[in-house]
Amino acid sequence: QKEVEQNSGPLSVPEGAIASLNCTYSDRGSQSFFWYRQYSGKSPELIMFIYSNGDKEDGRFTAQLNKASQYVSLLIRDSQPSDSATYLCAGRRDSSYKLIFGSGTRLLVRP
C-alpha cells in the first residue's frame, strides 16, 4: 500500500465547475499536507498546505483535512482551462523535512 494515494485521473470538468481532488494517506503520524500543481514539463509549485482538521480557503482553492478518516482534498471553484495540470498531494510528519508524495491526479478543464 502506498503511503499517499491519489486517483490518477484524468478528472475532466467543464469550465466554471468545481473540481474535487482527493487524497488518502496511511501514516497516522503525518500531520501536515501539501497540494502541489505541476504543469506538463514543469516543476511542482505549492498551492496550499493544511495541518488542522477542517477547511482552509485561499482564493478559488479550498483544502480539506479529516485526520480521523485520513483524507485530504482540494476543491477548485470556478475551474479554468489554465487549471489543467497534475495535482500532487504530499504528507509530512512533524519535525520532518521529508515529503511523501502521491502519484498525482491529472485535471482537465474543458472550455
Add this chain to the structure above:
Amino acid sequence: DTAVSQTPKYLVTQMGNDKSIKCEQNLGHDTMYWYKQDSKKFLKIMFSYNNKELIINETVPNRFSPKSPDKAHLNLHINSLELGDSAVYFCASSQEGYNEQFFGPGTRLTVL
C-alpha cells in the same frame, strides 16, 4: 533571477557512464533536496542536506552520491548509469521552520 537552478536541463547518455547534475539556490535557504520523478509522475525523495549535513538518505543505490559544498549548492553524481535511472530529477530547497519547498526546473535524464 532564477530561485532554484539546475544544470543541465537535459542529459542523454549511455548505460555504464558516470554523470553529474548540479543545483544552486539563491533564496538563502538552509535545506536542499533531490527528488526523482518517474514516467508515472511519482515524485520520490532521495536525499536532503541541512546546512551541508545529510539528513535524509532514502534507500537508493549507492551509485547515487550527493555532495553539498555549501548551503547554496547540492550536486548529484551517478555512477554506472542504468536504464532504470531514466527520469526527471528535481532539486528543491526550503528554509527550516517554513513549509514551502521550492523546486528547480528539473533535469531530464535519458539512459540509452
